[in-house]
Amino acid sequence: MQGCCFLDIKQVRTQPLADPVIQNSLDAIVQVEMAGLCGSDLHPFFGRETGLDVGTVMGHEFVGRVIEVGPEVTNLKVGDRVSCPFSTNCGNCFYCNIGLTSRCIYNQLFGWRQNSQGLHGGQAEFVLVPNANGSLVHIGESISNETALLLGDNLSTGFYCAEMAAIHSDGVYLVIGCGTVGLLTILAAQYLGAKKIVAFDLVPERLKMAEQLGASTASTEEAALQEIRSATKGRGADGVMELVGLLPAQEFAYQAIRPGGIMSTIGCHCTPNFGFSPTDAYDKNITYRTGRCPARHYMDQLLPKLTELPMDIGSLITHQFSLSESEKAYDVFSNRKDGCVKAAFSFG
Ligand SMILES: [Zn+2]
Ligand SMILES: [Zn+2]
Numbered sequence: 001m002q003g004c005c006f007l008d009i010k011q012v013r014t015q016p017l018a019d020p021v022i023q024n025s026l027d028a029i030v031q032v033e034m035a036g037l038c039g040s041d042l043h044p045f046f047g048r049e050t051g052l053d054v055g056t057v058m059g060h061e062f063v064g065r066v067i068e069v070g071p072e073v074t075n076l077k078v079g080d081r082v083s084c085p086f087s088t089n090c091g092n093c094f095y096c097n098i099g100l101t102s103r104c105i106y107n108q109l110f111g112w113r114q115n116s117q118g119l120h121g122g123q124a125e126f127v128l129v130p131n132a133n134g135s136l137v138h139i140g141e142s143i144s145n146e147t148a149l150l151l152g153d154n155l156s157t158g159f160y161c162a163e164m165a166a167i168h169s170d171g172v173y174l175v176i177g178c179g180t181v182g183l184l185t186i187l188a189a190q191y192l193g194a195k196k197i198v199a200f201d202l203v204p205e206r207l208k209m210a211e212q213l214g215a216s217t218a219s220t221e222e223a224a225l226q227e228i229r230s231a232t233k234g235r236g237a238d239g240v241m242e243l244v245g246l247l248p249a250q251e252f253a254y255q256a257i258r259p260g261g262i263m264s265t266i267g268c269h270c271t272p273n274f275g276f277s278p279t280d281a282y283d284k285n286i287t288y289r290t291g292r293c294p295a296r297h298y299m300d301q302l303l304p305k306l307t308e309l310p311m312d313i314g315s316l317i318t319h320q321f322s323l324s325e326s327e328k329a330y331d332v333f334s335n336r337k338d339g340c341v342k343a344a345f346s347f348g
Pocket of ligand 1: 153
């Protein structure tokens with residue numbers, strides 16, 4: 001098969017690889033129809049996250065069809081069309097049972113191999129999926145590849161971020177970072193009842209999409225603060241949803257939040273310290289919520305609701321590439337060329 005492999009910082013290449021084979025009785029093999037490029041793929045791509053083995057297939061977002069199952073896979077059969085969360089889930093452990101599937105004790109992230117251990121990713125013709133019973137979601141035939149792809153990561157993460165912010169209809173909310181997950185967080189917050197959302201980003205195309213979703217937009221922190229203060233008699237935001245994962249974004253979130261507000265962060269922070277101190281948190285009675293989205297849990301909740309969403313979320317995938325165009329795909333996506341919001345490989 002062919003797969004888009006990590007070679008070095010800012011270097012990926014589509015190259016021939018051995019087809020995956022069933023290794024365990026709970027494994028399945030999926031033939032990929034569409035694979036997403038995600039902001040998290042850019043952490044190793046830019047060298048912000050280190051340790052990824054050379055030759056690892058990139059990506060953790062994929063949709064496809066089951067072509068082979070191990071003898072203990074009972075929830076799925078060959079031919080089923082499936083979506084997958086970005087990490088595997090057993091479906092039986094304490095964490096899977098309480099809905100915190102992202103902390104499954106057998107949890108493994110797709111597209112992360114270190115010291116020859118771990119899983120190849122979804123940006124290939126075929127993917128090996130361990131713990132297939134608990135990981136794969138049978139999606140039927142009616143959902144588009146684009147929507148099913150977002151269900152496994154970005155849409156679920158948007159709902160998780162919005163739910164952690166305890167949305168209510170009278171609240172005023174700030175969303176920091178309007179990439180695909182930020183835009184889907186806006187959509188989720190509205191679905192949960194939010195009427196006033198201020199969206200902050202530096203990229204005009206993203207703000208335009210946030211505006212189309214019904215958010216007020218701001219391209220400077222000052223403008224966002226002004227908008228929030230004027231909507232709250234100067235108090236600040238009831239909830240801040242932060243999707244950037246960098247300290248300046250956290251500092252801004254702290255500035256914007258009102259006393260007693262909730263900061264919901266799904267931006268993947270890689271720093272050892274907070275952008276605000278314990279004293280700062282105490283002085284504003286801040287509630288801080290964070291962590292990797294339990295995507296498998298959310299997929300089950302959201303699958304029946306997809307038709308209720310106010311827009312075709314698949315349209316957020318603005319750019320599609322063939323697998324042979326991996327260098328171009330990473331260039332366009334990582335540099336946000338040509339108004340790219342979200343990119344995917346399509347195996348048509
Ligand atoms: Zn992702
Ligand atoms: Zn589990």
